[in-house]
Amino acid sequence: MVVLIIVMGVFALMNREIAKEAQGVSENAEIIIKDGNSQVSLSFDEINSLEEVEFNAVLDTSDSGPKENTYTGVLLKEIIEKVGMDIEDKKQMVVKALDGYVVALKISEVIDEDNVYLAYKLDGQPLRSKEQGGSGPYQLIIRKDQFSQRWCKFVVEIELK
Ligand SMILES: Nc1nc2c(c(=O)[nH]1)N[C@H]1C(S)=C(S)[C@@H](COP(=O)(O)O)O[C@H]1N2
Numbered sequence: 001m002v003v004l005i006i007v008m009g010v011f012a013l014m015n016r017e018i019a020k021e022a023q024g025v026s027e028n029a030e031i032i033i034k035d036g037n038s039q040v041s042l043s044f045d046e047i048n049s050l051e052e053v054e055f056n057a058v059l060d061t062s063d064s065g066p067k068e069n070t071y072t073g074v075l076l077k078e079i080i081e082k083v084g085m086d087i088e089d090k091k092q093m094v095v096k097a098l099d100g101y102v103v104a105l106k107i108s109e110v111i112d113e114d115n116v117y118l119a120y121k122l123d124g125q126p127l128r129s130k131e132q133g134g135s136g137p138y139q140l141i142i143r144k145d146q147f148s149q150r151w152c153k154f155v156v157e158i159e160l161k
């Protein structure tokens with residue numbers, strides 16, 4: 001009995017450490033932006049300092065019907081502007097996720113005034129990380145896509161090509 005209680009105590013402590021770590025990762029959630037040989041990383045605070053937009057978009061997956069959600073985030077092109085990279089002379093943008101998922105966008109889509117966003121909240125709540133069962137801390141939202149297969153979850157890197 002005593003051994004069991006000690007073992008349970010140790011597991012509880014370990015669990016608390018793991019939970020803290022997961023929280024830390026999403027709090028410092030950084031994104032890497034690449035353009036040729038140059039590369040910069042943006043912190044959550046830097047992304048949060050851009051013009052925040054709240055918008056609706058319809059999530060439609062292969063195993064659920066269309067559902068209108070309210071997201072909060074920033075226009076993806078604002079992020080590129082923020083780091084001082086040039087978008088006009090590029091052809092495409094490649095967005096990469098923690099799980100290896102990769103999505104390609106045409107620059108014309110990214111330049112659009114009200115289409116491609118990097119979201120960090122859903123219905124006013126932070127998008128949780130993959131470990132926490134969420135789709136964040138960042139998710140690409142492409143409002144004008146009828147289906148959601150390019151709505152890249154767990155975004156970690158953006159590359160201009
Ligand atoms: N990182 C990542 N993003 C992803 C996917 C994925 O497997 N990994 N699946 C896509 C697909 S097919 C859909 S429909 C939407 C929503 O997926 P959900 O079923 O997890 O809601 O996320 C998209 N983004």
Ligand SMILES: [Mo]
Nearest residue numbers: 061062148149
């Ligand atoms: Mo999907």
